[in-house]
Amino acid sequence: MIADIGSITLVIAFLVAIYAVVAAIVGARRGDDRWVRSARNAIIIVFPLVVLACGLVITGLVTGDFSIAYVSQVSSRGMPTYLKVTALWGGQAGSLLFWNLLLSAFTAAAMLSKWRQQKELMPYVIIVLGLVQVFFLLVSSFVESPFVRNDIIPADGNGLNPLLRHPGMIIHPPMLYLGFVGLTIPYAFAMAALMSNQKSDNWIKTSRRWTLVAWLFLGLGLILGGRWAYDVLGWGGYWGWDPVENASLMPWLAATAFLHSVMIQEKMRMFKMWNMFLIVLTFLLVIAGTFIVRSGVISSVHSFAQSAIGPFFFGFMAIMFIFSLVLITLRRDILRTENQIVSYLSREAAFLYNNFLIMAILAVVFLFTYYPIFSELFTGEKGFVGPPVYERALAPLFAALVLLMGVAPLTMWYRTSIQRLGRASLWPAVGALVFVGVLFALGVRLWPALLGFWLVSFSVVLTVMEFVKGTRARMGKGENVWTAFTTLMARNRRRYGGYWIHMGVLIMAFGIVADGLYQTETQIRLNAGEGVQLGDFEMVFNSVSRFTGADDLLDHRGRR
Amino acid sequence: MADVTWQNTDESLVLEKPRRNRLMFAVGGAVLIAAVVFLVVNAMSGSTQLYKTVGEFYAEQSRLTGRDLRVAGWVIGDSIVYTQIDAHNSRLEFDIVDDLNNPTQKLHVVALNEPKPDLLQNEAQALVEGKADASGVFHSNPGGLMLKCPTRYEEMDPAGHPAGVPTL
Numbered sequence: 001m002i003a004d005i006g007s008i009t010l011v012i013a014f015l016v017a018i019y020a021v022v023a024a025i026v027g028a029r030r031g032d033d034r035w036v037r038s039a040r041n042a043i044i045i046v047f048p049l050v051v052l053a054c055g056l057v058i059t060g061l062v063t064g065d066f067s068i069a070y071v072s073q074v075s076s077r078g079m080p081t082y083l084k085v086t087a088l089w090g091g092q093a094g095s096l097l098f099w100n101l102l103l104s105a106f107t108a109a110a111m112l113s114k115w116r117q118q119k120e121l122m123p124y125v126i127i128v129l130g131l132v133q134v135f136f137l138l139v140s141s142f143v144e145s146p147f148v149r150n151d152i153i154p155a156d157g158n159g160l161n162p163l164l165r166h167p168g169m170i171i172h173p174p175m176l177y178l179g180f181v182g183l184t185i186p187y188a189f190a191m192a193a194l195m196s197n198q199k200s201d202n203w204i205k206t207s208r209r210w211t212l213v214a215w216l217f218l219g220l221g222l223i224l225g226g227r228w229a230y231d232v233l234g235w236g237g238y239w240g241w242d243p244v245e246n247a248s249l250m251p252w253l254a255a256t257a258f259l260h261s262v263m264i265q266e267k268m269r270m271f272k273m274w275n276m277f278l279i280v281l282t283f284l285l286v287i288a289g290t291f292i293v294r295s296g297v298i299s300s301v302h303s304f305a306q307s308a309i310g311p312f313f314f315g316f317m318a319i320m321f322i323f324s325l326v327l328i329t330l331r332r333d334i335l336r337t338e339n340q341i342v343s344y345l346s347r348e349a350a351f352l353y354n355n356f357l358i359m360a361i362l363a364v365v366f367l368f369t370y371y372p373i374f375s376e377l378f379t380g381e382k383g384f385v386g387p388p389v390y391e392r393a394l395a396p397l398f399a400a401l402v403l404l405m406g407v408a409p410l411t412m413w414y415r416t417s418i419q420r421l422g423r424a425s426l427w428p429a430v431g432a433l434v435f436v437g438v439l440f441a442l443g444v445r446l447w448p449a450l451l452g453f454w455l456v457s458f459s460v461v462l463t464v465m466e467f468v469k470g471t472r473a474r475m476g477k478g479e480n481v482w483t484a485f486t487t488l489m490a491r492n493r494r495r496y497g498g499y500w501i502h503m504g505v506l507i508m509a510f511g512i513v514a515d516g517l518y519q520t521e522t523q524i525r526l527n528a529g530e531g532v533q534l535g536d537f538e539m540v541f542n543s544v545s546r547f548t549g550a551d552d553l554l555d556h557r558g559r560r
Numbered sequence: 561m562a563d564v565t566w567q568n569t570d571e572s573l574v575l576e577k578p579r580r581n582r583l584m585f586a587v588g589g590a591v592l593i594a595a596v597v598f599l600v601v602n603a604m605s606g607s608t609q610l611y612k613t614v615g616e617f618y619a620e621q622s623r624l625t626g627r628d629l630r631v632a633g634w635v636i637g638d639s640i641v642y643t644q645i646d647a648h649n650s651r652l653e654f655d656i657v658d659d660l661n662n663p664t665q666k667l668h669v670v671a672l673n674e675p676k677p678d679l680l681q682n683e684a685q686a687l688v689e690g691k692a693d694a695s696g697v698f699h700s701n702p703g704g705l706m707l708k709c710p711t712r713y714e715e716m717d718p719a720g721h722p723a724g725v726p727t728l
Contacts, residue, residue: 344588352585356592360592364599371608385604385609386607389603389604389607393599393603525648
């Protein structure tokens with residue numbers, strides 16, 4: 001019963017999405033507002049339809065309806081309810097349906113906000129978002145349906161993969177998916193701007209805002225994934241340069257580059273082509289990331305079972321790539337830059353260096369992730385690149401990025417004198433040196449660690465100085481410290497919001513330097529009661545206990 | 561530095577013509593790209609591993625001996641031997657094959673001081689990082705033994721391609 005209603009719901013959603021695309025095309029061609037509004041209503045209706053389908057899968061999971069193949073694959077009677085619900089994204093078919101859910105939700109949100117302001121763009125936005133939705137609904141309805149029935153109904157299901165039975169399952173995958181799917185919206189607005197041949201940069205404001213939202217979720221997803229890996233996977237750490245981790249890092253990097261360079265387009269009307277390229281690249285990396293997890297093309301701890309969807313995704317990616325490329329080529333006139341960079345030392349040049357570094361990091365990660373494929377293409381042998389290679393290649397690039405993070409805010413648009421930069425960074429540099437001196441006195445002797453700590457603390461001081469200088473300037477106008485500080489941020493949220501993020505990244509960088517250079521690892525066999533001294537810590541192995549019963553959150557005595 | 565950096569009162573700077581900017585940035589960009597290429601080549605040299613199946617390993621055994629490899633195969637349950645040498649030293653040995661139904665070529669894997677993983681059982685998929693010595697014994701790197709559970713969570717044909725190996 002559930003399976004039948006679910007299958008029919010998905011097919012209806014698929015047909016409605018196709019109608020939305022067709023109606024939007026007709027509306028755009030004829031300039032007929034009624035068709036466009038009909039297309040909008042149709043694409044919005046996809047959302048409740050997919051909600052219904054998801055609700056049905058969750059009902060099946062929670063009630064243990066093992067006549068549905070997906071339910072018997074990813075859940076079992078003994079699983080706690082929270083895991084049964086999260087099993088919606090615990091397997092291939094369910095997670096694709098989850099993609100559909102988030103995409104339809106984002107699409108509906110994009111339709112319902114700013115409809116009036118972006119009226120000329122909207123039919124084209126519907127076309128692009130509709131096509132993406134049609135593709136994912138096609139896969140969910142006909143290739144990897146979560147509503148396929150079991151021929152023989154099993155007494156119990158296989159249960160969720162043990163690695164996924166973790167509270168992180170509630171929040172990490174949804175965050176990543178929100179980020180991934182959210183990045184479709186800026187792509188749609190960018191393509192819509194090209195299709196409608198708009199000369200104005202209006203689309204970029206919308207795209208920037210959506211990118212910021214998606215970027216935030218993707219970043220949270222990455223960090224939570226690291227936290228989860230630390231608990232669950234035997235990597236001894238939070239990041240293993242696994243292909244699937246890289247697959248979510250790469251679109252995040254591309255989006256980070258875009259969030260920076262978009263400011264040059266807004267301020268200086270430059271880099272239009274480049275920004276367009278970054279948006280397309282981000283979207284393609286999202287699709288490639290979704291594809292790589294599911295195809296078995298590159299082996300990874302995250303891999304789902306191999307399935308038939310590989311060629312579909314590859315085909316879709318190729319179509320979107322060619323579509324974007326042709327569109328950019330046709331509309332290159334409206335993407336001409338209106339200015340030139342005057343000086344090496346300027347705000348816009350600093351953004352350029354930032355983009356260069358981020359793209360270099362992205363390129364290196366891309367090359368290493370897909371190295372098995374490249375090496376087989378060119379040498380006939382499948383090669384593999386391990387984490388130490390990533391670290392050797394990327395460490396200098398990340399170090400340069402940290403330095404830039406501190407220095408770039410000192411630059412001014414158009415041109416900055418070297419004397420000015422020197423004056424502003426002299427004392428912070430000395431301050432960071434004093435800090436490193438203290439670390440040295442406390443026993444830190446590794447020169448890469450000292451260099452790393454100096455770079456990070458230098459940038460921290462420079463970033464803090466930005467807040468201090470801004471606050472003092474306002475206090476000069478008679479405001480008290482608190483008012484000055486809060487008004488400063490409220491008046492320029494973009495700028496100071498960025499600095500807060502920089503501070504967060506710098507704190508992470510501090511930890512990464514320390515962890516990377518001072519990690520101690522050992523493998524040892526212990527009998528009960530024995531201990532091992534590791535660094536400054538002594539770990540004692542007391543006993544092993546074994547519990548039977550439903551898997552759930554248990555304390556060390558086996559209590560729930 | 562608060563709001564003032566965003567304005568530039570000196571109009572002459574704005575109106576100044578870009579002089580040979582393209583060339584300047586092209587040369588600078590080329591140097592930076594060369595630096596990145598150097599970083600990549602330097603990081604990769606001598607540090608890449610090759611993916612091989614057991615059959616592929618034996619096809620070119622002499623060339624692949626001593627090279628850093630990742631070999632994937634299926635574990636033969638009867639071959640698993642775990643020896644506790646003394647309090648802190650142990651030796652884990654087992655054979656892997658490409659095809660469980662037709663186990664003609666077996667690769668003998670030795671892992672020193674590794675705990676015996678729960679998942680190491682008959683018909684498990686193993687992915688081992690390490691090097692083969694001249695006698696054909698494959699020595700696992702520390703921590704270089706990875707296992708996937710055979711049939712419990714992923715329905716796959718045991719005679720099929722190990723999931724650790726890409727199929728392109």
